[in-house]
Amino acid sequence: MYEGAIQELIDELGRLPGVGPKSAQRIAFHILQSESVDIQRLVEAIREVKERVKFCEICGNVSEDVQCRICRDPKRELHAICVVEESKDVQAIEKTREFRGRYHVLGGAISPIEGIGPENLRIKELMTRLADGAVTEVILATDPNLEGEATATYLARLIKPLGLTVTRLASGLPVGGDLEYADEVTLGRAFEGRRTIQ
Amino acid sequence: MFLSYLHLTNFRSYENLELELKPGITSFVGSNGEGKTNIVEAVGFLAYLRSHRTASDNPLVRLEHEKAYIRGKVETAGRQELLEIEINQGRANRARINQQPVRSTRELLGHLRAVLFTPEDLALVKGDPTERRDFLDTLLISRTPRYAGVIADYEKALKQRNALLKNRPHERDLAPWDEHIARFGSQLIAARLDLIEDLLPFVIQAYKSISEGDEIGATYKSSQDLRSKSAAELEREIFELIPTLRRGEMERGVTLVGPHRDDLLLTLGPTPVKGYASQGESWSYALALRMGAYQLLSAEGMGEGSEPLLILDDVFAELDSVRRGALLALIDSSEQVLVTAAVEADLPKSFNDRRFYVREGSVRE
Ligand SMILES: [Zn+2]
Numbered sequence: 001m002y003e004g005a006i007q008e009l010i011d012e013l014g015r016l017p018g019v020g021p022k023s024a025q026r027i028a029f030h031i032l033q034s035e036s037v038d039i040q041r042l043v044e045a046i047r048e049v050k051e052r053v054k055f056c057e058i059c060g061n062v063s064e065d066v067q068c069r070i071c072r073d074p075k076r077e078l079h080a081i082c083v084v085e086e087s088k089d090v091q092a093i094e095k096t097r098e099f100r101g102r103y104h105v106l107g108g109a110i111s112p113i114e115g116i117g118p119e120n121l122r123i124k125e126l127m128t129r130l131a132d133g134a135v136t137e138v139i140l141a142t143d144p145n146l147e148g149e150a151t152a153t154y155l156a157r158l159i160k161p162l163g164l165t166v167t168r169l170a171s172g173l174p175v176g177g178d179l180e181y182a183d184e185v186t187l188g189r190a191f192e193g194r195r196t197i198q
Numbered sequence: 199m200f201l202s203y204l205h206l207t208n209f210r211s212y213e214n215l216e217l218e219l220k221p222g223i224t225s226f227v228g229s230n231g232e233g234k235t236n237i238v239e240a241v242g243f244l245a246y247l248r249s250h251r252t253a254s255d256n257p258l259v260r261l262e263h264e265k266a267y268i269r270g271k272v273e274t275a276g277r278q279e280l281l282e283i284e285i286n287q288g289r290a291n292r293a294r295i296n297q298q299p300v301r302s303t304r305e306l307l308g309h310l311r312a313v314l315f316t317p318e319d320l321a322l323v324k325g326d327p328t329e330r331r332d333f334l335d336t337l338l339i340s341r342t343p344r345y346a347g348v349i350a351d352y353e354k355a356l357k358q359r360n361a362l363l364k365n366r367p368h369e370r371d372l373a374p375w376d377e378h379i380a381r382f383g384s385q386l387i388a389a390r391l392d393l394i395e396d397l398l399p400f401v402i403q404a405y406k407s408i409s410e411g412d413e414i415g416a417t418y419k420s421s422q423d424l425r426s427k428s429a430a431e432l433e434r435e436i437f438e439l440i441p442t443l444r445r446g447e448m449e450r451g452v453t454l455v456g457p458h459r460d461d462l463l464l465t466l467g468p469t470p471v472k473g474y475a476s477q478g479e480s481w482s483y484a485l486a487l488r489m490g491a492y493q494l495l496s497a498e499g500m501g502e503g504s505e506p507l508l509i510l511d512d513v514f515a516e517l518d519s520v521r522r523g524a525l526l527a528l529i530d531s532s533e534q535v536l537v538t539a540a541v542e543a544d545l546p547k548s549f550n551d552r553r554f555y556v557r558e559g560s561v562r563e
Binding site: 020021022110111112113117118146147149150151153154157158 | 264288289351354355357358359361362365367370371373374375377378
């Protein structure tokens with residue numbers, strides 16, 4: 001245990017995902033020994049991201065405006081929506097350049113252990129978007145793990161009665177892995193081979 | 199196969215232990231608490247990714263340290279592989295094979311195959327169904343490592359579903375988890391059924407080598423009287439059964455069908471073993487199950503030089519001369535045997551072993 005401010009910083013850093021106690025300590029001392037201007041830039045960047053970045057009112061993706069770059073783009077096809085768990089998944093899929101439609105970010109996956117049910121995800125917003133008749137295909141690109149699969153199954157049962165085509169990214173993605181970590185070739189191929197959910 | 203090298207870092211009592219090992223019998227002699235079992239526990243961890251003594255990995259890491267390492271070189275029919283596991287306090291473990299990091303520690307499974315005998319094996323016969331399910335699942339994973347994934351998925355789906363059941367869920371919310379339970383549960387049950395069919399002849403043979411008299415039998419008993427054998431049929435059967443169990447499941451907040459409620463029913467002649475067999479018969483049975491497991495893995499290996507490691511943790515003290523004799527025959531057929539004992543007198547007199555003495559965390563030949 002250190003005294004005062006340095007321990008507080010270590011504790012705060014330790015709360016970040018993927019940062020263990022050892023790393024938190026290393027980062028804290030790195031900050032302590034860095035030039036003030038460098039740290040100022042970091043502080044600014046953190047403040048800016050909280051102040052400027054919002055969530056797109058249509059798809060829920062991170063955005064600097066009320067609507068994100070993708071939703072504003074008139075060249076994106078309106079008939080297909082790709083449903084993902086997090087904004088980072090949008091980035092991963094965009095890199096493959098296989099998908100020309102628009103996205104819907106759920107904000108997570110169903111996980112009863114963590115108290116996350118369908119009502120805690122942006123599912124109602126998705127159903128509202130689907131109701132306008134422009135969308136004919138929904139691609140479920142939730143993570144290829146148990147919770148992602150459960151979320152996809154739940155959505156498929158909800159959407160199918162609307163008469164829309166519902167597809168799931170084909171396997172070939174590592175099971176239990178995050179979509180984000182799948183390499184672009186795998187992800188691109190998965191998009192080509194997406195299958196219709198029964 | 200055999201382990202030619204073992205290196206432990208901050209594992210249990212060992213800050214740093216390096217051992218060069220050879221085929222044949224190696225014994226570790228030391229009083230309880232001196233650290234002899236820690237050595238074979240580490241070897242077991244390389245094989246199964248779990249300890250035979252504790253469900254949590256935390257006690258495996260030396261006090262006041264964040265991680266422990268187990269490194270082992272495995273020689274299989276002239277081929278060498280270096281297996282490494284990093285056991286982390288409060289974080290996921292990591293593994294490497296031949297210095298290459300693997301995506302999941304599970305990829306290590308199957309690279310080192312071992313069958314472990316312990317004094318607690320009596321619980322296979324006398325203990326709760328969970329002991330026998332564990333026995334089957336551990337053997338299943340040694341035999342077909344991909345089932346580690348099926349089992350992990352099933353257990354996670356079960357936890358998720360039970361968490362949901364406790365909150366009086368909507369039918370629509372349960373549906374995705376019903377599907378998971380039926381899919382992974384049926385795969386696991388079908389695999390256990392296959393395993394029992396293949397294992398039973400070896401167990402019967404092993405029991406005959408220990409004890410004369412009644413024929414033994416083992417049948418899989420599923421909690422809901424499932425009839426199918428194939429995974430596809432079982433999946434349908436479980437899926438159709440689930441709605442009929444709804445009320446009870448909601449009331450109790452637990453999943454009432456699936457491999458987590460099943461048992462392996464052991465019989466001796468016409469009677470069930472549990473509750474009826476003598477201490478001696480129970481020991482013979484427990485040994486026969488382990489020996490059968492060993493013989494099955496040997497028979498399914500890639501031939502000469504691929505027999506699993508035989509690990510005997512403190513078992514000789516528990517056994518009379520007849521049962522010791524049966525084990526000695528198994529020892530003769532193994533490429534490498536690791537044995538622990540509290541005192542030298544526990545080891546069979548005929549033992550042609552390389553002997554290490556374990557005392558206060560030091561290991562000397
Ligand atoms: Zn948007």
